[in-house]
Amino acid sequence: MRDNKQNEIESNQSLHGKVFDQLKNGILNGKYKHGDLLNEVKMAEEMGVSRTPVREALRQLELEGLAAYTPNKGVVVRGLSREDIKDIYQIRLMIEGMTARRAAENITEEELAELKEYIELEEFYTGRDDVKQLSRLDSCFHETIYKACGSRLLTKTLKAFHHYVKSVRDISLSCPERAKETYSEHKAIYEAIRDRDRELAEILMEQHVRNATAFMEKQNYEKTS
Amino acid sequence: MRDNKQNEIESNQSLHGKVFDQLKNGILNGKYKHGDLLNEVKMAEEMGVSRTPVREALRQLELEGLAAYTPNKGVVVRGLSREDIKDIYQIRLMIEGMTARRAAENITEEELAELKEYIELEEFYTGRDDVKQLSRLDSCFHETIYKACGSRLLTKTLKAFHHYVKSVRDISLSCPERAKETYSEHKAIYEAIRDRDRELAEILMEQHVRNATAFMEKQNYEKTS
């Protein structure tokens, strides 16, 4: 299999990086819930490190908006509300189309080959209903396009949102029909980018995000009603 | 004068907060240049603190994209290229319109009064060609709209970009004609939001960002040619 380390979660070797990842995942997975107080000593003990790396991680969490910090008091978890998630999809809708367009202009042959491999693997795992793999591939696919758009800031911004998106997506992909749709939408986007068709790539990506949003909202609706 | 603390730079009382602000300003003002290595001990001595708060600030700088971090090596400044700045304006163009629309829907009477005051002050200082005050007011105006849109994530994202925008804007506002245009554009946006005219607010804001972009590019062009 090809090297796709850059799209994996960049598991920072340093302790503060690991603590940061662990806390972030903990929040997105629901281990640490909205309003929970993140005690430095407890966190440090829990992860078997000292307070120093924990503090560095907490400062980053705060900047990323996943936690709120009050001087001399501490850090409380700031989970994602339903409104937040709607906002994320709205912002994605705005930016991802542009990103796909720019990817069609700037993508390298190497990145194109990467995308192709993801598509092929997606087809394979869609047949097997392997949600975990599909989720991973979905991330890889989108993040490669972020990279390919050739803008450091766009890449950074969208990757930040992507963390949030990930926690929502698994629900969608566990529905076989939506998984199949996702595959064919990804494939169409890939082909448009490959053919350097900027307009089409943009339109297809917008439609893809719109579909994902609609599906997610439908799921939510069915759940709560 | 009314209370507008929330729009001022939230000068964090803690040392790491101060160090963070200082480093960020240093980068945006050009004190620390692209490629500079930010030595922890040196920074700590320079600011009269220990390494601990410096490290926390550096981790945040890294997450914000203003610096690149390599484990066991350190942090190097990652300034903004001309391409980066173009990207910022492109992203703003995408999102700020939406924000203005949402502000027209959700703004509170209090925030509206805030906006009104900024507009009046802008008029005053435009007559005096006081660039420093105008720059501050410009920030206040836009950030109040970010707040008023009622989305934590939109506010956060745009505020992050705004830091970059600030460093570019002063050049524009030092041109009296552009300053006058800025004032009248802001006023029109304010009136649209006040009248709860979503469509108009969105269009005017998009036009405003587009004009700012065009002016900036013209300036840059004249400078380099």
Added chain:
DNA sequence: TATTGTATAATTGTATACAATATTAAAAAC
């Protein structure tokens, strides 16, 4: 009982000490 004051404990904020790693300089080998 409610409230205020005070002492204690817990927690965060910062500095410093030591360990691990990387850089640099100097010496040895070729």
Added chain:
DNA sequence: GTTTTTAATATTGTATACAATTATACAATA
């Protein structure tokens, strides 16, 4: 003279110690 090896130095990574602040418990008072 160039390259390699090795020691010295500098820098980052982490842990711990202490200071400052905040929360808690309990007693004194109204």
